[in-house]
Amino acid sequence: MHDRGGKLLRCAVYTRKSSEEGLEQSFNSLHAQREACEAYVLSQKHEGWQLVPTAYDDGGWSGGSMERPGLKQLLADVGAGLVDIIVVYKVDRLTRSLADFAKMVELFDAKSTSFVSVTQAFNTTSSMGRLTLNVLLYFAQFEREVTGERIRDKIAASKAKGLWMGGQVPLGYEPAGRTLTVNEAQAEQVRWLYQRYLKLKAVDALVEDAYAAGLRSKQRAGGGKGKITRGSMYRILSSPLYVGEIPHGRKRYAGQHPAIVERKLYDQVQAVLTANRRKTIDGSKAGPSAMLAGLVYTADGVRFTSTHTRKGKRTYRYYATPVGTPEPQRMRVPAAELEKLVVGTIVDKLGTAEAIAGDLIGCEDLPAALASAAMLVAKLRRGDPVSKRALATNLINRLTIGEGSVTIELRLTAIDEGLNHETLTILAPATIGRRKASLALIVGDKRDAQPDAAMIALVARARSWFEDLRSGAVPSLAALAAREGIKPVQVKRTLPHAFLRPELVTIVVEGGELASAQLGFPVRLATSTA
Structure with missing residues (x-):
């Protein structure tokens, strides 16, 4: 690939470690990798190899994603023609993904850059070296997928035995190894919430009653107790944990922890929740289908309600702050335009691996998570109003309409269950304004060239x-x-x-x-x- 007749070949050493454990030590894995690579470069000095001074290190970054600062800098320098040979300790230090490697090879070929693995005795300057590299990458990807399958199988087997596999500890319980013990004071609060809901038959009213009664959410690590939110209330009222069951996907197993709520009371609450859901979906409660109902808030925390008006044969849908909202906080947004903006923004973010991969670093199986994100995008694009509403409720944690933008907060657990309680925030520039004397959501800086x-x-x-x-x-x-x-x-x-x-x-x-x-x-x- 190179004419080595007296030409200096600039060699860049790349190192990576998946976890941050041990990085604080004076001599860690990154140092060991770099030392071995630099020794190899020195051994090839007679071939004209010369080490570049820049350190391309990624400590605490997964090899399943290209969203790594050190790798990005390396690829940028390759693109700028500053590197002739890339030296790594092992091939999986550079990447564990065949798809990502194919992209890198395309760049390397365009810039006549070679790739060398110190411990695996090959380089990409020959066809045999490329074949060997592809075989190794297949095994690296296979190893990652098998590890992910083993973890998922272990979780499924443990839940089938009734073990609690961690996560957010529900109100009414305390963790005790792989099971839960009852916190009696909180358990009484849970029973009160179930009984009260049967009387009120409305989650919003129950949230207000619970706050007035002094009930607060469970204290989390690094935070304090607060008002039980609408979403949290739904989870409390629908969780099978409270009748002694462990959920896993659509299955439920008898748990090793004691129940807090009687089965009869739990079933009655589920019946009311189901009935209310049907009212919302078929329009008997909220009128025309509202994909984002219950998810939209002002910057001050005022929740929008779904509303509509009719003019002749046309129906105009809006998300509006409740009647009685103080004037500075009072707002009304065209529903169709807001839904189009939200769906488009989410599709743009989740629709390409490059855009979303960096936010999924914590998942065990990145390819599976990317496939899940692609499936969500397909459903958002082609789903019917009912399925889109269900998908939005599961995926979107909160939408905040502020001055000049709409903030979209997504639950990453909708993409991968292993990303427990992690969220992704996307900012969409938009302003409530006028278009042709009608209420409109003005996206970005778009303007209508015709006089209004x-x-x-x-x-x-x-x-x-x-x-x-x-x-x-x-x-x-x-x-x-x-x-x-x-x-x-x-x-x-x-x-x-x-x-x-x-x-x-x-x-x-x-x-x-x-x-x-x-x-x-x-x-x-x-x-x-x-």
């Missing part, structure tokens, strides 16, 4: 009405409303548009879009009176 005739007419009408009031042509808002044949509240909603700053009027005339923050008053006031 409806908004221009609204501003002109507001200025005309204000001049009539100022000059005394009409004595009051009520008189103005009577003259125009509309309600006084419509006059109040229109008049603020008379005071738009000149630069905002220019945006309207040029076809731009205004957000409520630019208008200086809530978007809900910006309603056409036509």
Whole structure:
């Protein structure tokens, strides 16, 4: 691959260790790898090999992903033509994935870069070296997959014996090795929640009652006790742990821990939960299907509700803050536009291995996790409204609509059960504003090139009405409303548009879009009176 006739060959040493254990030592695994590789480079000095000073080290990074800082720097330097030979202690230090290695080889070939493993006596300068490398990579990937299968099989076998395999300790229990013991004080709280739910038949009401009664969530490591959230309440009411069972997938096994809730009470609660779910899905409770119902919040923690209005034969769906919400926090968002933004953002993140792999480092089987993410993407793209709603409830922990962005918090357990309680946060630039005098979710910096005739007419009408009031042509808002044949509240909603700053009027005339923050008053006031 190289003409070695007197040419210096720049050699880069790459080292990696999967765990952070022992990295604090003065001489650790990374140092041992580097020392062996540097000795090998020195032994090839007669071939023109010369060590580059840059250290490409990844301590505590899995070989199943390319999202590693040291590897990224190495590949960038290869791409820039700064490296001729890559030296590693073993091939699996560079990668354990055949797909990732294929991408690297493509770059190495394009830049005439060789790859050498010190302990496995081959390099990629020959066809036999490439064959040997591919065989080794197959075994490396096989080893990782077999390890993942063994772990999953061990967990399944342990749960079948009724053992508790760790995770978040449920309210009412304390861990005791591979089982749970009853915390009687908390157990009484759990029984109260079950009995109270049968009376209220609504989780939201139960959350408020529990908070008023002084019930708090279980204290977690590194945190304190807080209000039992809606999601946590659902998990408490539906967990089979409380009747002495251990869940594993769709199966349940008799647990070695004692039950807290009587079977009859548990079954009654499940029946009510199921009935309420059916009401939500078939629209008898929330109206038109709302994929994100119960998941959307303001930056101040106010939860949106699903609502809709009808105009003629058309139905307009929204997510809105509840009636009585203070004016600064009051918001209403077009449901279809928010759902489209959320689905598109999630699909973009989960749809490509390069985008999501770095967030799945903690999973035991990365290929399986990537396949799971791809399956979720397919369901989001092609699923019916009911399945999308169920998928959103399982995948999305919370959506927060802030100033200029929508924050999407995902539960990674929906992708891989081993990522216990880990979340992924995605930021989608978006603003609530106006488009053609209608409420809209403005994504990014997109603009409509056509002048907004409806908004221009609204501003002109507001200025005309204000001049009539100022000059005394009409004595009051009520008189103005009577003259125009509309309600006084419509006059109040229109008049603020008379005071738009000149630069905002220019945006309207040029076809731009205004957000409520630019208008200086809530978007809900910006309603056409036509």
